[in-house]
Amino acid sequence: MLAIEADALRRTYTSRTGWLRPRRTETEAVRGVTFDVSRGELFGLLGPNGAGKTTTIKMLNTLLLPTSGTARVFGHDVAREPVAVRRRIGYVFGGDRGLYERLSALDNLRYFAELYGVGARDQKRRIGELLDLVGLTGRERERVEGYSRGMRQRLHIARGLLHRPDVLFLDEPSIGVDPVAARDLRRTVAGLAAAGTTVLLTTHYMAEADELCDRIAVIAGGRIRALGTPESLKARVGDRDVLEFEVYGVDEELLARVRRIPGVRGAAVEERGTAQALTVQSDRGAEPHARVLAALDGVRVGRVVSREPSLEDAYIAIVEDATARREPAEVTA
Amino acid sequence: MTRVARLPRLVGVGVRTHVSYMSRSPIEITFAVLVPLVYATLAVYLFRAAGDPDRLLTASVGAGLMGIWGSVLFGSGGAVQNQRWLGTLETLVVAPTPLALVLLPITLATAVTGTYAMGATVVWGVVLFGVPLDFAHPLLFLLAVPVCVLALGMTGLLLAAAFVLLRNANALANPLDTPVWLLSGLLVPVTVLPAWTHPVSWALPTTWGARAVHAATSGGDVLTPMLAALALGTGYALAAVLVLGRVERRARAAATLTLA
Amino acid sequence: MLFRFLSSARLVLVGGALSYRALFNWTTPPMFVGTLLVGPLLQVFFFVFLGRELQVADDRFHLVGNAVLAASASCVYGGTMAVANERRYGTLGAVLLSPRHRGPLWAGRALPYVLNGLLVSAFVLAAAAAVLGLPVPVEALPGLALVLLAGAAACSAFGLALGALGLRFRDVFLVSNVASSVLLLLTGAAVPRNTLPEWMRTTGELLPLTHAADAARRLTAGDGLDARLLGTELLVGAGYAILALALLAVFERGSRRRATLDVM
Numbered sequence: 001m002l003a004i005e006a007d008a009l010r011r012t013y014t015s016r017t018g019w020l021r022p023r024r025t026e027t028e029a030v031r032g033v034t035f036d037v038s039r040g041e042l043f044g045l046l047g048p049n050g051a052g053k054t055t056t057i058k059m060l061n062t063l064l065l066p067t068s069g070t071a072r073v074f075g076h077d078v079a080r081e082p083v084a085v086r087r088r089i090g091y092v093f094g095g096d097r098g099l100y101e102r103l104s105a106l107d108n109l110r111y112f113a114e115l116y117g118v119g120a121r122d123q124k125r126r127i128g129e130l131l132d133l134v135g136l137t138g139r140e141r142e143r144v145e146g147y148s149r150g151m152r153q154r155l156h157i158a159r160g161l162l163h164r165p166d167v168l169f170l171d172e173p174s175i176g177v178d179p180v181a182a183r184d185l186r187r188t189v190a191g192l193a194a195a196g197t198t199v200l201l202t203t204h205y206m207a208e209a210d211e212l213c214d215r216i217a218v219i220a221g222g223r224i225r226a227l228g229t230p231e232s233l234k235a236r237v238g239d240r241d242v243l244e245f246e247v248y249g250v251d252e253e254l255l256a257r258v259r260r261i262p263g264v265r266g267a268a269v270e271e272r273g274t275a276q277a278l279t280v281q282s283d284r285g286a287e288p289h290a291r292v293l294a295a296l297d298g299v300r301v302g303r304v305v306s307r308e309p310s311l312e313d314a315y316i317a318i319v320e321d322a323t324a325r326r327e328p329a330e331v332t333a
Numbered sequence: 334m335t336r337v338a339r340l341p342r343l344v345g346v347g348v349r350t351h352v353s354y355m356s357r358s359p360i361e362i363t364f365a366v367l368v369p370l371v372y373a374t375l376a377v378y379l380f381r382a383a384g385d386p387d388r389l390l391t392a393s394v395g396a397g398l399m400g401i402w403g404s405v406l407f408g409s410g411g412a413v414q415n416q417r418w419l420g421t422l423e424t425l426v427v428a429p430t431p432l433a434l435v436l437l438p439i440t441l442a443t444a445v446t447g448t449y450a451m452g453a454t455v456v457w458g459v460v461l462f463g464v465p466l467d468f469a470h471p472l473l474f475l476l477a478v479p480v481c482v483l484a485l486g487m488t489g490l491l492l493a494a495a496f497v498l499l500r501n502a503n504a505l506a507n508p509l510d511t512p513v514w515l516l517s518g519l520l521v522p523v524t525v526l527p528a529w530t531h532p533v534s535w536a537l538p539t540t541w542g543a544r545a546v547h548a549a550t551s552g553g554d555v556l557t558p559m560l561a562a563l564a565l566g567t568g569y570a571l572a573a574v575l576v577l578g579r580v581e582r583r584a585r586a587a588a589t590l591t592l593a
Numbered sequence: 594m595l596f597r598f599l600s601s602a603r604l605v606l607v608g609g610a611l612s613y614r615a616l617f618n619w620t621t622p623p624m625f626v627g628t629l630l631v632g633p634l635l636q637v638f639f640f641v642f643l644g645r646e647l648q649v650a651d652d653r654f655h656l657v658g659n660a661v662l663a664a665s666a667s668c669v670y671g672g673t674m675a676v677a678n679e680r681r682y683g684t685l686g687a688v689l690l691s692p693r694h695r696g697p698l699w700a701g702r703a704l705p706y707v708l709n710g711l712l713v714s715a716f717v718l719a720a721a722a723a724v725l726g727l728p729v730p731v732e733a734l735p736g737l738a739l740v741l742l743a744g745a746a747a748c749s750a751f752g753l754a755l756g757a758l759g760l761r762f763r764d765v766f767l768v769s770n771v772a773s774s775v776l777l778l779l780t781g782a783a784v785p786r787n788t789l790p791e792w793m794r795t796t797g798e799l800l801p802l803t804h805a806a807d808a809a810r811r812l813t814a815g816d817g818l819d820a821r822l823l824g825t826e827l828l829v830g831a832g833y834a835i836l837a838l839a840l841l842a843v844f845e846r847g848s849r850r851r852a853t854l855d856v857m
Contacts, residue, residue, distance in 0.1 A: 013588055058588075061427055065585045082585075086429040097420025102357040103350065111350040114343050115428040115435060159424070364767040371774040375784055382788035383647035508632035511639040521646045 001075055003167050003198040004037040004060060008069035011055050029055040031222035032069065037200060037215075039166075042193040044213035045202040048319055052222040053202040054171055060200070061091045061169050073167055087117070090165035094175035096152045101145040105136055105155050108144060109162065116163040130158040134188065150181030157188060167198045174205060186212060206312040218315060220322040230311050237281060237309040237317050240265055243289060245278040246302030257295045263288050268316050275302065281313055343430065347438025348445065355408070355446045365446070366453040369400030373454040376520055377462050387551070390467065393458035394550050395520040398543050400450020401485060402513055408443030409489030410496040410506045412436060432581050433490065433574040440489030444482040451478060473556075474549035480559050481542030484566030488538050491569040494576035497584075519543050538565040629713050633663030637721040640783050650785050656727055657813050658782035660718035661806040664710030664745045665776050671706030672752020673769040675699075676841070677759030699841060700834075703749045710745030711738075718809075729813045736818035737809060743823055744805030747830025748776075751801045754833050757840035761847065775800075782806050801829055 011030040030052040037043040045053050058064040060071050062082040070077060076084040100108050106127070113123045131137045134154035144152065153173060160168060170189065174182045182205075190212055193199050203209055209216055210230050217227040226233060250269050258267045258278070263286030270277045278296075282288045293301065356362060373396035380392045408415075413436070416422040425435045458464035468474045499505065514520065516530060517539035523531065534540045541562035548555045640655040676699075715738070722729055729737075755769050762768070777783050779797040786794050786803075797803045808822035 063423055063426060063585060064588055065582075083429055083431075086427055089427070091424065091427045093423070095420075098424055100350070100354050100419070100421065102354055107350060107353070111346060112424070112428070114346040115425065115430045117339070117429055120339075120342060163429075360767065364770060367771050368774050371771070371778050375778050378784055378788050379643065379647055379649055382649045382785065385647065507628040508635055510632070511636045515635070515639040515642060521643050525642055525646045 001039065002036050002072075003039045003041065004035075004043075004071070004073055004200065006033055006035050006056070006060065006069070006071045009033045009056065009059055009066050009071055010068045011052075011059060011064060012067045029222055030059070033219065033222070033224055034069075035217050035224060035227060037198060039198055040193065040196050041214050042189070042199045042201065042212055044209040044216040045200065045219060046204065046206070046209055046216055046315060047202075047219035048204070051219045053219055056219070057091075057169050057171050057200065057202060061089055062086060063091075087163070088166045090160035090163070090168045092156045092160035092168065092170050092173055094153065094172035094177075096149050096176070099144045099152060099155060099159075102143060104141050104143055105131070105147075105158075106140040108155065109140075109159060112159050113162045118162055126162060126164075127158075130161055133161075133191075134158045135184065148181075150177050150184075153177055153181070153185065154188075157185075161192075165197070167200065168192065170199060170201045172202055172204070174203060174208060182208070206310070206315055210311040216311075218318045220319045223322075225322045226314075226318045233314040233318075234309060234311055237314045239284050240281045240309055240313070240317075241284055241286065242307050242309050242313050243280045243282070243292070244305045244307065245280070245292065245296070246272075246304070247276050247278045247296065248274070248300040248302075250276055250278055250296070250299055254296060254299065258292055261288050261291045261295060262286070264292075266317050266320050268320065279313065279316065281309070281317060340434070343434060344438050344441070347435075348441050351439050351442035352445050355442060362446075362449060365400070365404060366450050368403070369396050369450040369454050370457050372396040372399055373457055374461075377458060377464070389458065389462065389464040390455075390550055391547060392520065393454045393464055394451070394546060395543070397448075397451030397454040398481070398519045398539070398546060399514055400454065401444060401447030401482065402517075402519070402539055403510060404447030404450065405440070405444050405485045405489045406492065406506055406509055406513070408446070409440040409486075409492045412439045412443070412489070412493040413497045426581065426584075431574075431577075433570075433577045436493050436577070437487070437490050437570065440493055441483070441486035443489055444486035447485070448478065448482060468550055469552035470549045470555060474546065477542075477545040477549045477555055477559055480563060481546055484538040484542050484562040487566035487570035490573040491576070494573040494580055497580045498576060513537060513539055516540070517543050518547075536565070538562045538569065541565060629663075629667055629709070630716055633659070633666060633713060633717045634720055636663070637717060638725075641721075641725060649788065652725060652727060653810060653813060654785065655783065656721050656725060657718065657810045658780075658806045660714055660721060661741065661744050661802055661809050662777060662780065662782035663717040664714040664741070665748050665773050665802065667709040667713050668706050668745055668748035669752040669755065669769050669773050669776070671709060672703060672749050672754070672837075673756040673759060675702040675706070675753065676756030695841060695845075696838060699753060699838065703753050706749045706752065707742070707745045710748060711742050714741045714745065722813075727813070730815045733812040733815065733817075736812045739818070740805050740808045740812065740823060740826070743826045743830065744802050744809075747801035747805070747826055747833060750830045750833035750837055754837035754840055757837055757844055760841065760844035776802060779803075780806060799829065801826070801833065804829065 009030055010028070010032055013027050013029055015025050015027070033052070033056055035043075045056060047053050055064065059066045060073065060078060062078050062085050065079050070079070072078065073085045074088055076088070078085050100111070103111075109127045109130070110123065113127060118126055128137075131140050134157055136151065136154055136158065139147075139151070144155065147155065157170075157173070160170075173189075174185055177185060186208060189199060189201065193212075201209070201212065213230060215227065215229055216233060218225045218233070226236070247269075255267055255269055255278075258264060258280060263282045264280055265283060266281040268279050270279070280288060280292055289304070373393050376392035376396050377389055380386070380388050413422065416425060416439075426432060428435060455466075459466060496505065516523065516526070516534045517537045518534065519539070523534045523540065526534070541558040544553075544558035545555050545562060547553075548558065637656055637659040640659050641652050644650050644652065644655040718729075718737075718741075721727070751772075752769070755772055758768060779789075779793055780800050780803040781789075781797055782802060786797055789797070804822045804826040808819050808826065811817070811819055811822075
């Protein structure tokens with residue numbers, strides 16, 4: 001049996017403004033999303049902010065009703081059998097909210113163990129195991145308000161695992177967590193998947209997705225733009241060369257100029273402290289180095305590196321494609 | 334079967350968790366107690382001026398009941414909103430426990446923390462005004478107060494549900510304060526009110542809870558009003574279960590669980 | 594000269610109106626009606642029936658007293674919100690950077706609440722008198738308007754002084770919560786002040802609304818306007834206005850030194 005089946009999920013939000021004469025505006029957050037996750041799989045949902053990742057997760061974990069389409073978790077319909085679904089899932093989201101700050105970690109876990117139906121006799125042992133798993137043993141009697149972000153995130157995970165869920169939904173768990181804590185987090189997640197828990201993970205850290213996920217769906221503008229293993233996604237840009245320029249002060253206009261260079265398939269700029277990183281993807285052998293420098297005339301350029309395409313390049317190519325074409329067909333790699 | 338057996342523990346752990354959460358802000362507790370103290374003072378002076386010195390304890394206890402009602406009204410009415418602000422609402426809803434059973438311990442906890450006001454007003458009366466602690470039925474008083482708390486806590490569940498269902502809930506909370514004091518006879522016996530208000534009074538669990546507590550203080554039948562309060566509270570809690578079913582479905586449809 | 598006066602007047606009126614809309618939490622129609630109109634009206638009924646039962650004072654005493662007190666919800670909380678919410682929304686720093694004189698700036702803040710309080714008192718008085726059948730002589734109306742206005746103004750100044758504490762202390766709304774119940778107890782709006790001990794009576798003399806309530810009671814009883822009570826109320830209001838400005842100035846300077854402005 002499949003762990004998760006999503007079939008043509010759609011979700012529109014209606015918002016009302018004004019009191020006496022309300023005006024309704026509708027936004028389509030998810031516009032027909034279809035995918036399956038097998039039991040024990042670690043599945044990644046990648047996409048820019050506002051792409052529909054969180055909305056998709058909330059439809060699958062019963063917090064939101066789909067506007068149309070269906071979804072099942074271990075065969076239970078998320079709209080019609082929410083309680084059956086809730087028994088089998090855990091939900092963990094990023095950020096530092098969602099815990100009772102004035103209580104200790106232990107009190108938080110005891111309370112949620114009760115709500116998640118962990119048997120009275122089982123609770124003590126289970127809580128001990130989980131505190132060990134997330135490395136909070138010894139700190140469990142301290143109030144959560146004194147915890148660091150990483151510790152809160154680990155407590156969140158422990159909370160999500162109390163009832164041994166078959167499926168764990170992790171919505172951007174590493175947001176705002178420092179690199180060391182993020183590495184520990186990845187190790188924990190990988191361990192869970194190895195032990196047979198199905199995991200659906202959303203993130204915008206490519207390295208995290210590349211390291212962890214068996215398969216990845218890239219979602220943008222409420223649709224799945226690409227779906228496959230990290231390798232197959234990377235293969236989409238395998239016929240390209242990637243050049244990375246360290247630059248200072250590249251704007252949209254210059255970026256458009258770079259994109260118009262023959263042989264260039266895509267360009268993106270990312271802020272890195274005081275500098276920017278300009279990534280240029282081109283057809284293999286197009287050698288656009290000199291032409292890019294010419295186009296950047298007047299901009300200070302630092303180091304230039306040529307490298308193999310990464311998952312991030314594949315992701316950028318897919319998302320740029322989606323925004324450029326506006327209404328593309330869904331692709332499966 | 335196991336799920337029914339789990340119920341007392343679920344409620345117990347829930348109440349303990351939320352009472353200790355609500356009790357850990359000294360400033361909130363202080364201020365929740367201060368307002369009833371002002372009312373207790375006011376009531377004592379009024380009763381004294383009226384030449385009713387044997388009702389001074391009634392005044393303290395009545396002000397304490399006001400405090401419990403205030404705590405339930407604002408705490409339970411805002412229960413869902415508070416959890417939304419804490420960011421815990423989604424994790425509570427995703428739990429396999431029905432929403433009504435998740436919220437009931439929270440509303441009970443607001444009633445329990447309301448008893449701080451009762452303790453404070455009684456002690457205040459004794460220490461400042463030398464109000465004699467001559468309870469007619471001291472033991473029954475110690476029974477009537479928890480029963481009153483239980484009944485009000487269950488009623489709080491209906492408030493919690495109704496306040497989510499109706500927008501602008503806070504607009505309802507503020508004006509609901511005094512009429513309930515008035516209609517349930519917390520300080521003035523309901524008999525002085527116009528006859529048409531009596532059915533409203535009878536429908537309020539505060540009326541029966543207050544009657545039981547007052548009877549235990551100054552004499553009279555305690556058990557009948559106590560049972561009436563419990564029955565009404567249970568009825569309101571059951572009504573709340575029905576409303577919450579709708580509330581949850583609507584929240585899932587309208588995406589109102591998060592802060593946004 | 595004239596230009597400077599007009600510019601100050603503009604700051605008072607336009608700035609005040611804008612800040613009222615931005616910072617007052619209760620401007621949605623259900624909140625306004627529920628909290629500011631229905632709530633105080635029900636409180637009048639509560640005390641009138643309590644008074645009838647205990648026979649300490651007549652209907653007029655409780656009705657008029659509580660109607661005057663009704664302004665306190667708008668004025669005390671409004672004054673608090675006018676300053677404290679600025680801090681909550683993180684905009685206080687921008688306001689304090691303004692080079693304008695603090696007097697008109699804060700006075701403009703308080704003005705909408707004065708009018709709001711006046712409206713609330715007038716409504717509660719009219720509605721309660723109509724429902725409970727208390728006759729109010731027509732010739733008393735101009736005097737009543739004046740007395741209610743003075744009460745609302747004094748109370749708003751009181752609220753602003755409490756709001757100033759919001760520049761320094763975090764949980765200022767809890768303070769205003771207690772302050773409004775203290776007003777209930779000590780101004781004699783709900784309890785005849787002769788039943789209170791000496792020190793409480795003296796404190797009541799120094800609070801807003803005490804004299805306005807007394808003056809309003811005389812007016813509704815047909816005894817005419819007592820200029821001394823009105824004057825005392827205005828004097829109390831002026832005292833709080835000066836206190837508010839002083840506190841605002843002190844805390845403004847203090848917050849620059851301690852950098853507490855952006856701390857929630």
